[in-house]
Amino acid sequence: MGRYWRTLRRFWGTALATQLEYQANALIELLAVALSLGGSLLLLSLFFGPGRELGGWSWNQALMVQGFYTVFDGMSSAWLRPNLGSIVTHVREGTLDFVLLKPIDSQFWVSLRTFAPAGLSEVVLGLGLAGWGAHQSGVVFTPAVLVTVLVMLVVGGVILYSLWFLIAATSIWFVKTWNATEVLRALLASGRYPIEAYPAPLRLLFTLVLPVAFLTTVPAEVLLGRASLPLLALGIILAAGFFTAARGFWMFALRHYTSASS
Amino acid sequence: MVGFLGANGAGKTTTLKMLCGLIHPSAGEVLVAGHRPQRRHPDFLRRITLVMGQKQQLIWDLPPMDSLRVNAAVYGIPDRVARRRINELSDLLELGEELTRPVRKLSLGQRMKAELLAALLHEPEVLFLDEPTLGLDVNAQMRVRQFLADYNRRTGATVLLTSHYMADITALCPRVMLIHQGQLFHDGALDRLASRLAPERHVRLELEQPAPAEAFAALGQLDRLENCEVNLRVDPALLTSVLAQILARFEVRDLEVNDPPIDQLIGELFRQGSL
Known part of the structure; x- marks a missing residue:
C-alpha cells in the first residue's frame, strides 16, 4: 500500500511539473472554465422567471444542482479525461506494453497516472455555487448532512469513473473511442438540470441505466433533506456494481490485448 | 546474450512480447525465469525488462530523472538505492546533465540511453531488447553496444536481442537464433549459422x-x-x-x-x- 501511495505522489508530482512546462495553457483553461460556467448560469436562468420553476425546483435549488454538475465536470477535466483519454493513445502507440510490464496494478496506473490542476478550480467553483444555492434555500449544514453529501459525491464520482472507464477500456478493441466518451460527456451535461425536469422515461434512464441523477440531483436533495434512505442505498449499490463491472471488464479486455506491432 | 534474427514480419517482436507476457500464446507453453509470462506475476515482472527501439516510456515533456523517480516508486526501490543505481548506470552510459533536460530536447542517442537506464533501474535478470539501436548513428550504436556488453559482464543478466544491424549481433551475441517461416531455423553459434547458410x-x-x-x-x-x-x-x-x-x-x-x-x-x- 505504501508503494502505491508513493507512486501516486510521484505520478502527480510529474503531472504538476508537466503543467508548469506549459503555464500559458493553465491560464487559458482557467478562463475557459469561468466563461463556461457563466454561460451555463445564463442558460439556466432562461428557465426561470417570476413565478416559474423547473420540475418543482426553485432557482436557488437549481443552482445547487448546477453547482454539483460543475464539481463533476471539474473532476472530469482534472482526473478522468487526462487519464482515461490517454488509454486510447497507449493502445494505439503500443505504450500500454510498458504499463502492463510494471509490477503494479495496470488499472491503478491508467486511472491515476496524471492530473490536470486546472480542473480543480472548477471543482472549487462548483462547491461554492452549490453551497451558495443551499444557503439561499435555507439549508442548515449539520455534520450529518455534510457527511451524507460527501458520501453521495463519492458515490457519484465512482459511478462516473466506472462508466467512463468501461467506455475507455473498449479502446483495446476499437482503438478509437473518443466519440464514445464525448457522448458520455453530453449525457453528463443532462445532469445539470434537476432530474424532475425530464419526462418519466428519461428519469428512469438517468436513475438506473446511466445514473447521472446520483451525480447531481441526489446530493442536492440530501442537502434539502428530501432524499429517502432507499434512494441513497440504491446509489451505493449502483456505484459498487458499476465499479466491479469496470474492474472485471478491464481484466477481460487485457486478455484480448494484442499490442501494437513493433 | 542471444541474438534473435528473422526477416521483417517473421515474428521476432511477437515472440518477444509473448516472452514478456504481453501476448498469450495461442498454443503451447512459455516459461521464462520459472514463470508463465502471461500471468504477469509481480515477481516475474520485477525480474524482466523490455526495451523497444520504436517506443518510449520516458515522459516526453520532463527530464528523464522524473521518469526514473516514477519507476523507482513503482518498483518499490528506496530513494537511496535508486540514486546509487542511477549514478552507476549513468556513468556506464555516459549520461550526465542530459538526465535533467526535458526528454524532447535530447538527441535520439541520448534518449535511447536514458530509456535503457529507465528499463534497468530495477536490475532485471532477463532483458528483452527489440531493436535497441534502431535509427542511431554509428557512434551511438557502438556506445549502446559497449554498454550492453559491460552490463552483461557485470550482472550476468540474460539478454535476448533483436536488431536489424548485424554488427550488433556479431559484436554481442555468441549464440544466435534464427526464425524463418515460422520455424526455428538455427540455434547455436553465429559461425555455425554461417556455415549452414553457405x-x-x-x-x-x-x-x-x-x-x-x-x-x-x-x-x-x-x-x-x-x-x-x-x-x-x-x-x-x-x-x-x-x-x-x-x-x-x-x-x-x-x-x-x-x-x-x-x-x-x-x-x-x-x-x-x-x-
Whole structure:
C-alpha cells in the first residue's frame, strides 16, 4: 500500500511539473472554465422567471444542482479525461506494453497516472455555487448532512469513473473511442438540470441505466433533506456494481490485448 | 546474450512480447525465469525488462530523472538505492546533465540511453531488447553496444536481442537464433549459422595463363571465369585437397579463400524467402 501511495505522489508530482512546462495553457483553461460556467448560469436562468420553476425546483435549488454538475465536470477535466483519454493513445502507440510490464496494478496506473490542476478550480467553483444555492434555500449544514453529501459525491464520482472507464477500456478493441466518451460527456451535461425536469422515461434512464441523477440531483436533495434512505442505498449499490463491472471488464479486455506491432 | 534474427514480419517482436507476457500464446507453453509470462506475476515482472527501439516510456515533456523517480516508486526501490543505481548506470552510459533536460530536447542517442537506464533501474535478470539501436548513428550504436556488453559482464543478466544491424549481433551475441517461416531455423553459434547458410568456401584465383572452364569441373562450382581470374565455390571438406590440385595443375599468381560475410548471407536468405 505504501508503494502505491508513493507512486501516486510521484505520478502527480510529474503531472504538476508537466503543467508548469506549459503555464500559458493553465491560464487559458482557467478562463475557459469561468466563461463556461457563466454561460451555463445564463442558460439556466432562461428557465426561470417570476413565478416559474423547473420540475418543482426553485432557482436557488437549481443552482445547487448546477453547482454539483460543475464539481463533476471539474473532476472530469482534472482526473478522468487526462487519464482515461490517454488509454486510447497507449493502445494505439503500443505504450500500454510498458504499463502492463510494471509490477503494479495496470488499472491503478491508467486511472491515476496524471492530473490536470486546472480542473480543480472548477471543482472549487462548483462547491461554492452549490453551497451558495443551499444557503439561499435555507439549508442548515449539520455534520450529518455534510457527511451524507460527501458520501453521495463519492458515490457519484465512482459511478462516473466506472462508466467512463468501461467506455475507455473498449479502446483495446476499437482503438478509437473518443466519440464514445464525448457522448458520455453530453449525457453528463443532462445532469445539470434537476432530474424532475425530464419526462418519466428519461428519469428512469438517468436513475438506473446511466445514473447521472446520483451525480447531481441526489446530493442536492440530501442537502434539502428530501432524499429517502432507499434512494441513497440504491446509489451505493449502483456505484459498487458499476465499479466491479469496470474492474472485471478491464481484466477481460487485457486478455484480448494484442499490442501494437513493433 | 542471444541474438534473435528473422526477416521483417517473421515474428521476432511477437515472440518477444509473448516472452514478456504481453501476448498469450495461442498454443503451447512459455516459461521464462520459472514463470508463465502471461500471468504477469509481480515477481516475474520485477525480474524482466523490455526495451523497444520504436517506443518510449520516458515522459516526453520532463527530464528523464522524473521518469526514473516514477519507476523507482513503482518498483518499490528506496530513494537511496535508486540514486546509487542511477549514478552507476549513468556513468556506464555516459549520461550526465542530459538526465535533467526535458526528454524532447535530447538527441535520439541520448534518449535511447536514458530509456535503457529507465528499463534497468530495477536490475532485471532477463532483458528483452527489440531493436535497441534502431535509427542511431554509428557512434551511438557502438556506445549502446559497449554498454550492453559491460552490463552483461557485470550482472550476468540474460539478454535476448533483436536488431536489424548485424554488427550488433556479431559484436554481442555468441549464440544466435534464427526464425524463418515460422520455424526455428538455427540455434547455436553465429559461425555455425554461417556455415549452414553457405556450406561452401569461396576460392579466388589469379592464374599466369588462361585456362578453359572444363579444367575446373572436378574442383568445385565455377562462378566466374574471365581470362586469368577464376572464382570457385568449394566444399570445405575438400578444400585442402582442391587447393593442392590447383597448385599442382596451374601456375597460380594469387590465391584467396573467403567465407561469405554473414550479414550478406542472412540478407540473401531473407530476400529469397527460402533456402
